[in-house]
Amino acid sequence: MFSKNTLTKDRYRHFLPLIIIFFIGLEFRIYYFPYGLPLVADSLTYFSYATEIIFLGHLPTTWTPINNGWSMFMSFWFSIVNLENTLQYMELQRFTSIILSSLTIVPIYFLCKKFFNNKLSLIGASIFAFEPRIILNSLLGITEPLFILISTITLVFFLKYERKEIVISFILVSLCTIIRSEGIFLFFTLTILFFIKFRFHKKYLKTYLVGLIIFCLILIPVINYRIEVTGTDGIFLRATQGTTQTLSTLNQDEGVKIFEGIKLFISYLSWIMIPSFIIFVPYGIIQFFKKRNKDTKFIFVILIINSIPIFYAYIMQAHDTRYIYVLYPIFCLISLFAIEKYISKFNQKNLILILMIIGILASSIIFYEYKKMDYEKEKEMYEIGKITVQITSGINSHPMESKYIRAAQIPDDWPFIFHDDMYKIKIISTNGYDDLEKYIFNTKNKLTHIIVDDDPNLPEFLKDVYKNEEKYVYLKKVFDSKNNGFKYKMKIFEIDYEKLDSINKDEFAFLHH
Known part of the structure; x- marks a missing residue:
């Protein structure tokens, strides 16, 4: 015993x-x-x-x-x-x-x-x-x-x-x-x-x-x-x-x-x-x-x-x-x-x-x-992802924000059946591009908006959009996180294809005058 x-x-x-x-x-x-x-x-x-x-x-x-x-x-x-x-x-x-x-x-x-x-x-x-x-x-x-x-x-x-x-x-x-x-x-x-x-x-x-x-x-x-x-x-x-x-x-x-x-x-x-x-x-x-x-x-x-x-x-x-x-x-x-x-x-x-x-x-x-990741920043990115889903249908890929675009489209009601149509927002890769207008024209059937921030991993032409938005008259800013109470800075621009086409026609006419 x-x-x-x-x-x-x-x-x-x-x-x-x-x-x-x-x-x-x-x-x-x-x-x-x-x-x-x-x-x-x-x-x-x-x-x-x-x-x-x-x-x-x-x-x-x-x-x-x-x-x-x-x-x-x-x-x-x-x-x-x-x-x-x-x-x-x-x-x-x-x-x-x-x-x-x-x-x-x-x-x-x-x-x-x-x-x-x-x-x-x-x-x-x-x-x-x-x-x-x-x-x-x-x-x-x-x-x-x-x-x-x-x-x-x-x-x-x-x-x-x-x-x-x-x-x-x-x-x-x-x-x-x-x-x-x-x-x-x-x-x-x-x-x-x-x-x-x-x-x-x-x-x-x-x-x-x-x-x-x-x-x-x-x-x-x-x-x-x-x-x-x-x-x-x-x-x-x-x-x-x-x-x-x-x-x-x-x-x-x-x-x-x-x-x-x-x-x-x-x-x-x-x-x-x-x-x-x-x-x-x-x-x-x-x-x-x-x-x-x-x-x-x-x-x-x-x-x-x-x-x-x-x-x-x-x-x-x-x-x-x-x-x-x-x-x-x-x-x-x-x-x-x-x-x-x-x-x-x-x-x-x-x-x-x-x-x-x-x-x-x-x-x-x-x-x-x-x-460790900055969880407050991640939560804001998720909230911005929800907004992005509501106002866009096709966006450029982004090193950080893209991951939340898919999650933001998942139904709140559980359970659900998975299907590809659930993800309505198209995310278009920027790989191989170094010029914004070329990127837009080659993806115009899918791309509707440009999302940018100060992420150092963004392509240079997208960094320039964030820093010098006034240069791009064919981009209409529809969201700026700093105006919506977020600490994380992100901007969303809608592409005005008619204005872009008009600018390119004027440039073409000038060059051949």
């Missing part, structure tokens, strides 16, 4: 700090929650698909995102939670995302425990809980939090090397693959690790076959559905098409693309090391290889294989750090090899560990404050 009570107290003593870290990480995310802002870009696509599932009562038969697992997961929560309007359901998607992101510290803790003691494992969980890019990502309502959570749980189960846990890991990796196609590389990772560990032992070979069959049984219905709707499965065919495209590109550019991909990979990998990983990961890698054994070799294999789709993305010139986030649990683990070495030099180890957690949290807050 005494031993059971002692064991229970021991567990509480170990898990209480983890629970505290969870709630601090969750509170941190809730504090920065972007209340009142809609989902945009990819997260809006996932939301629209999940909403249509609820509206129809089944998966849509006319369209699907390539990675639709996150949407299907969200449709379950949408179906059991009763809210008032679309924006509240969007906030539910964000809130679900931050819960999943916060929960990921639990499997990271157990992954670290495979190699380190409880106290060091708590440091590994803390690094992830307070990592500013992970916090930022969790607020977007997109796929990474769920994908990282399930993929980390998959590794924890597999690294137990028990038959039952191995089968569970194959079930989980099939779910990862539905959420993001990169999950197939995790499946290849498990397969390679399995045969390294167990060779072709008959007893364990049966376990692999059971896991493989279950993996396929879960994936096949999803693959068939995607092929019927989009013509591709989003996993194998997509990988084949991507490989063919990459090889074709590399042949044409004689290796330039792969060199650029390496540069992008290294630059983004270096950038995401700031603020916490830069102190731990480089030295941790040295210690990692010094203490190499079979388990650390497995971690190395996991790191290499799961870097392949990331490298591919950068070869194809993807400019985003998001692709690397799936490696963060491994970086947390590798960091501990350095931290273990650091604290070995001190007598007050518990004090040093507490100071490290405080330091990680403090550095993350400072970095997050530096990188």
Whole structure:
């Protein structure tokens, strides 16, 4: 009886700090929650698909995102939670995302425990809980939090090397693959690790076959559905098409693309090391290889294989750090090899560990404050987006405002069925143009208004409209945010095509007089 009570107290003593870290990480995310802002870009696509599932009562038969697992997961929560309007359901998607992101510290803790003691494992969980890019990502309502959570749980189960846990890991990796196609590389990772560990032992070979069959049984219905709707499965065919495209590109550019991909990979990998990983990961890698054994070799294999789709993305010139986030649990683990070495030099180890957690949290807050978006500005841009939708029908693309034009056209009444006609405002790209009149004439059947502000990423000819509006007599200003109580400065001009035509005719007559 005494031993059971002692064991229970021991567990509480170990898990209480983890629970505290969870709630601090969750509170941190809730504090920065972007209340009142809609989902945009990819997260809006996932939301629209999940909403249509609820509206129809089944998966849509006319369209699907390539990675639709996150949407299907969200449709379950949408179906059991009763809210008032679309924006509240969007906030539910964000809130679900931050819960999943916060929960990921639990499997990271157990992954670290495979190699380190409880106290060091708590440091590994803390690094992830307070990592500013992970916090930022969790607020977007997109796929990474769920994908990282399930993929980390998959590794924890597999690294137990028990038959039952191995089968569970194959079930989980099939779910990862539905959420993001990169999950197939995790499946290849498990397969390679399995045969390294167990060779072709008959007893364990049966376990692999059971896991493989279950993996396929879960994936096949999803693959068939995607092929019927989009013509591709989003996993194998997509990988084949991507490989063919990459090889074709590399042949044409004689290796330039792969060199650029390496540069992008290294630059983004270096950038995401700031603020916490830069102190731990480089030295941790040295210690990692010094203490190499079979388990650390497995971690190395996991790191290499799961870097392949990331490298591919950068070869194809993807400019985003998001692709690397799936490696963060491994970086947390590798960091501990350095931290273990650091604290070995001190007598007050518990004090040093507490100071490290405080330091990680403090550095993350400072970095997050530096990188966070201006939510007040974003809310004003959303309000201006609503106005833009009411007074325009075709506008130039804008680096910041365009993302809210689509969101501003989503119905308030929920659920709704997604369709392309919902987006009535045409957004016309300015790529390839350096002259306003040429841009207007080439897009005159679609373009009705010009939107400009002082964004440095705008083309020069649009910056000039913002600074010198009086030069453009054929542009009639119909909205100026400074006259409508906004701090964010934006102007909208209606194009007077008749006046522009008249000016051009007069110039033509003068030149040929």
